[in-house]
Amino acid sequence: DAKTTQPTSMDCAEGRAANLPCNHSTISGNEYVYWYRQIHSQGPQYIIHGLKNNETNEMASLIITEDRKSSTLILPHATLRDTAVYYCIVRLTLPWGTASKLTFGTGTRLQVTL
Amino acid sequence: DTGVSQDPRHKITKRGQNVTFRCDPISEHNRLYWYRQTLGQGPEFLTYFQNEAQLEKSRLLSDRFSAERPKGSFSTLEIQRTEQGDSAMYLCASSSNLASENEQFFGPGTRLTVL
Numbered sequence: 001d002a003k004t005t006q007p008t009s010m011d012c013a014e015g016r017a018a019n020l021p022c023n024h025s026t027i028s029g030n031e032y033v034y035w036y037r038q039i040h041s042q043g044p045q046y047i048i049h050g051l052k053n054n055e056t057n058e059m060a061s062l063i064i065t066e067d068r069k070s071s072t073l074i075l076p077h078a079t080l081r082d083t084a085v086y087y088c089i090v091r092l093t094l095p096w097g098t099a100s101k102l103t104f105g106t107g108t109r110l111q112v113t114l
Numbered sequence: 115d116t117g118v119s120q121d122p123r124h125k126i127t128k129r130g131q132n133v134t135f136r137c138d139p140i141s142e143h144n145r146l147y148w149y150r151q152t153l154g155q156g157p158e159f160l161t162y163f164q165n166e167a168q169l170e171k172s173r174l175l176s177d178r179f180s181a182e183r184p185k186g187s188f189s190t191l192e193i194q195r196t197e198q199g200d201s202a203m204y205l206c207a208s209s210s211n212l213a214s215e216n217e218q219f220f221g222p223g224t225r226l227t228v229l
Contacts, residue, residue: 034217043118043205043220044157087156101147101170102207102218104156 004088009109012082018075020108022088025069033064034091034102035073037084044087044104047073078112085109116140118221120206126227127196134192135224139208146189147218148181149205150174157205163189164211196228 005023012018024033034049048055048062050071055062061074075082087107092100119138127133139146144165149157160179162170165186175181178196183189193200203225207218 041222043207043223044218045220046217049217085156101159101162102149102157103159106154106156 004090004105006086006088006105006108008106009111011111011113012075012078014079014112014114015077018078018082018110018112020073020075020086020088020110021070022073023070024088024090027068027090031090031092033062033068033071034089035060035062036087036089036102036104037082038087038107039081039084044102047086078110080112080114083110083112118206118208118219120204120221120224122224123222124225124227126229128229129198130195132192132194133196133226134190135204135206135226137189137191137206137208137221139188139206140219141187142210143208143219144186144211145209146183147207147209148189148191149207151203151205151223152201160191193226196226198228201226201228 032049032051035047036044037047038044047059048057050062050064052064052068064071085107087104089102121136125133146163148160150160151157159172160175161181163183166183178194181191203223205220205223207220209218
């Protein structure tokens with residue numbers, strides 16, 4: 001799996017959008033970008049994933065550049081409960097019925113403040 | 115709650131003792147993963163089961179570690195002759211074999227402290 005680079009930490013004011021960048025310059029054509037987050041003392045939680053198109057769900061939006069070498073996770077209206085470590089993971093999603101492990105880096109520690 | 119559960123949540127043991135952790139995945143999930151997480155680091159993959167078959171093991175899983183999933187449901191992770199370096203959070207995750215469901219659902223973890 002391709003390696004990712006994320007800032008160590010970021011701050012965001014409550015109610016504002018949190019934009020978390022991730023570089024994955026060695027990503028290959030069949031690798032997806034996944035985002036997980038880990039709130040203190042809990043297991044990681046899936047947020048969103050995408051291949052090349054931008055994706056949106058109830059939690060966040062994922063913007064992937066056209067060359068796929070970087071992406072941005074957007075939390076549109078951050079709250080204090082969004083304070084967590086956010087992991088950007090590049091991972092093969094294999095054909096039907098096959099799984100692959102997640103390779104976590106050290107992530108970005110997002111602190112949402114009042 | 116029908117999420118992934120792990121037991122115990124905390125374990126303190128003395129060096130040299132054996133410990134066993136249990137993971138109960140989401141009931142319809144046939145895939146089960148074990149990860150280890152040390153302070154300040156992201157989780158590291160240890161091993162993976164599809165049903166009862168252990169299909170992949172990390173080189174982090176030394177001979178002192180053994181994982182089982184005998185009936186394809188719950189799994190156990192045993193560490194023999196624990197060392198202080200084994201102190202970590204041990205996380206279990208499960209996932210479905212449906213191609214559209216690629217996310218892994220994590221349990222709360224078991225925090226091991228080896229004195």
